[in-house]
Amino acid sequence: MDECSSVPSAIEWPFNGTLSREWVSNLSSTLDYTSRFLGPSRLPSILPVSVADSLIAAASKLLHREPNCLRIDADPRCSIVLVGDIHGQLHDLLHLLEIAGTPSEERIFVFNGDYVDRGAWGLETYIVLLSWKVLLPHRVFLIRGNHETKFCTSAYGFEQEVMVKYGDQGKHVYRKLLGCFEGHPLAAIIAGCVFMAHGGLFRHIEGSQPKRGKKGRGRKLNFKSDHGVLRLGSLDELAAARRGVLDPSGQGLDAIPGDVLWSDPAREQGLSPNTARGIGLVWGPDCTEEFLEKNNLKLILEMQLIVRSHEGPDAREKRPDMDDMDKGYTIDHVVKSGKLVTLFSAPDYPQFQACDQRYNNKGAYIVLEAPDFSKPVFFTFGAVHPRPTANAYYDFINAIDSDDELGFGACSEGSGGSDRE
Numbered sequence: 001m002d003e004c005s006s007v008p009s010a011i012e013w014p015f016n017g018t019l020s021r022e023w024v025s026n027l028s029s030t031l032d033y034t035s036r037f038l039g040p041s042r043l044p045s046i047l048p049v050s051v052a053d054s055l056i057a058a059a060s061k062l063l064h065r066e067p068n069c070l071r072i073d074a075d076p077r078c079s080i081v082l083v084g085d086i087h088g089q090l091h092d093l094l095h096l097l098e099i100a101g102t103p104s105e106e107r108i109f110v111f112n113g114d115y116v117d118r119g120a121w122g123l124e125t126y127i128v129l130l131s132w133k134v135l136l137p138h139r140v141f142l143i144r145g146n147h148e149t150k151f152c153t154s155a156y157g158f159e160q161e162v163m164v165k166y167g168d169q170g171k172h173v174y175r176k177l178l179g180c181f182e183g184h185p186l187a188a189i190i191a192g193c194v195f196m197a198h199g200g201l202f203r204h205i206e207g208s209q210p211k212r213g214k215k216g217r218g219r220k221l222n223f224k225s226d227h228g229v230l231r232l233g234s235l236d237e238l239a240a241a242r243r244g245v246l247d248p249s250g251q252g253l254d255a256i257p258g259d260v261l262w263s264d265p266a267r268e269q270g271l272s273p274n275t276a277r278g279i280g281l282v283w284g285p286d287c288t289e290e291f292l293e294k295n296n297l298k299l300i301l302e303m304q305l306i307v308r309s310h311e312g313p314d315a316r317e318k319r320p321d322m323d324d325m326d327k328g329y330t331i332d333h334v335v336k337s338g339k340l341v342t343l344f345s346a347p348d349y350p351q352f353q354a355c356d357q358r359y360n361n362k363g364a365y366i367v368l369e370a371p372d373f374s375k376p377v378f379f380t381f382g383a384v385h386p387r388p389t390a391n392a393y394y395d396f397i398n399a400i401d402s403d404d405e406l407g408f409g410a411c412s413e414g415s416g417g418s419d420r421e
Contacts, residue, residue, distance in 0.1 A: 008033055011047050013054045019135045021102075027131050028094060031124040035090055036388045043123075043165040049173060052127065056176045059130035062137050063183030068243050069235060070141055072110065074191030074373050080108045082196065082366040082376075084309035084328075084343035085145065088119025088158070091384040092347055092363060093128065099381060100365055103132050103140045110188055112309040112343065113145020113198035113261075117156035119351045120390035123165060126177070144184030145198040146261040146310065150246050153178075157393035164393065182244045186260045189235075191373035193302045200308040200340075201283050201291055202238060202259035203271075204231040230271045230281065232291055233259075250279035264311065265332045265340055267321050285333040285340075292337035304338035304374040307366065311342055312349045313359035328364025328380050341366070341376065348383035352396040 008030045014023060027047075034046050074080070081100050086093050103109045115129055116122030132140045146152060153159045162177065163170035187197035233256060241256040250258025262280030269284040276282075292303050313325040323330040325344050333340035347363035362380040369377070 007038070008046065010045060011051050013051045017054070017058065019131060021135065024128075024131045024135050028097075028128050031090065031121075031128060032094060035121050035124060035390075040161075040165045040390075041167060044167070044169070047127070049166065049169050052173055053176060055127065055130055055134065056173075056180050058134045060176075060180040060183050062133060063142065063180065063185070064244075066141075066183075066185045067239060068186045068241055069238050070143075070185050070188035072108065072141060072188055072190045074370065076370040078106050078108050078370075080110065080190060080368040080373065082190075082194075082307055082343060082368065083109065083111045084345040084364070085112070085114035085312060085349075086119075086125055087114055087147070087312075087346045087349060087351075088116055088122030088125050088161075089346050089349070089351060089383070090119070090121035090125045090128070091387065092345075092381075093125055095384050096345065096363070096365060096381065100367070100379070103136050105136075105139065108139050108141075110141045110143065110190060110196060112143050112196055112307070113184070114147045114309065115142075115145065116158040116161075117147040117152055118349075118394070118396075119346070120161070120392065122158045122161055123177075130180070141188060142184055143188060143196065143198060144181065144186055144243075144261065148181040148184055149248070149261075150178055150181075155394065156399070160393040178246055182246055186241070186243055186257060187238060189303070191368065193374035194305045194307060194368065195291070195295075195303055196307045197260050198308060199259065199261045199263040199280055199310045200265060200306070201263055201271075201281065201287060202233045202256045203281060204233040205237060205255060230273075232271065232283075232287055232294075235295055262310075265308070265322075265342070285335050288333040288340045289335035289337055292335070296337065302374065305376060306333075306338070306340045307343055307376075308340070309343050309345075312344050312346065313361040314350065317359075326359075326361050328362045329366075329378055338374070347381060348385075350396070351387070351390075352392040354397045 011027055011030060030046060034043055101107050111129060115126045129142060133142055159174055162174045166173045189195055238256060242253050243257055245254055245257060248254040248257035248261060259280050262277055264274060264282055266282045266284050269286045271281060271283050271287050274280040274282045288306060296303050316322055316325045328344050330342045331339055332342055343364060343366060345363045345365055348360055362382060364378055364380045366376040366378055
């Protein structure tokens with residue numbers, strides 16, 4: 001389509017509610033067109049609220065039924081594509097699906113959160129991903145990121161984006177989206193050998209869920225162990241964690257979801273609170289080794305790889321002890337039992353920057369293939385340029401890249417083809 005093309009017809013929800021590849025393809029190309037040639041407030045004429053509602057409801061139902069930690073079995077006939085942060089960069093997502101191939105019976109996709117915020121097309125990006133989830137629920141998996149929360153979307157643009165695009169009905173659409181956010185799984189075990197979560201590892205919590213006694217008193221939980229010394233949590237604890245919380249605080253019963261969404265790796269050994277962010281943990285190579293070894297022995301797995309996302313080039317610039325994110329991925333830990341990888345799939349990020357000098361980072365994705373799904377093959381790709389003209393939905397000039405403003409405390413947060421590495 002080009003500027004002279006006629007405006008596409010409004011998307012209609014299928015009569016029987018069953019999506020087809022043609023429907024998803026048409027939705028994607030139509031949203032691509034509207035992002036380029038129509039103003040944001042024209043979106044409801046192309047994607048009516050009733051259609052958005054139906055899609056969000058169908059996807060939310062699927063997501064809420066999934067466990068906290070997905071078990072994605074490996075079919076020898078399938079390849080598995082892992083994708084990191086996207087952050088509302090619709091055109092780069094569509095490009096990724098062109099070069100990696102779209103989801104199918106032979107190609108599984110696992111997306112690792114942070115679909116919205118910062119970029120100008122978070123809504124369109126999220127809608128496209130939900131459509132693929134509804135079409136192929138057993139081949140498309142959407143893990144939750146820390147930006148799939150109310151406090152992040154209020155600070156980094158997504159809430160305002162929805163309000164601008166849907167006007168008087170914006171609050172209604174935003175509430176539906178928040179409800180969908182709560183349903184995303186927190187992590188996945190892929191082919192029995194890869195653990196994937198947005199932020200990373202999480203703490204052990206002493207005790208169990210409080211049980212009401214005759215007088216309504218419950219057993220008290222101890223959220224640290226061994227007199228305040230943090231320990232890694234288990235996959236059983238992750239499976240039992242309370243995930244349906246819109247804004248996990250990282251404390252109390254929300255400690256594990258908060259850790260999974262916000263934690264970061266470090267070069268130094270040990271496990272400690274993430275004081276830079278004010279939520280989550282910082283863990284070293286010894287913890288990566290412990291997590292892999294312990295779960296392999298207990299669950300008879302062959303886990304050799306941890307994949308997380310959460311850190312783009314701007315975040316890594318502030319951590320000189322860690323490798324930069326120029327090529328869209330880093331290998332942060334290499335230990336006896338395997339590796340820890342950070343994967344970031346938003347090239348030329350962030351879309352809006354206060355200075356003229358850009359990071360010009362590549363995005364990356366991982367492909368896992370039989371027979372050894374634990375060996376990642378990395379592909380890098382550049383941003384689609386020129387990007388359509390758009391305005392930011394947050395104050396990117398004065399926004400501090402920290403979580404202080406989110407109420408956690410004093411602390412912080414080239415076009416064309418794919419290159420195989």
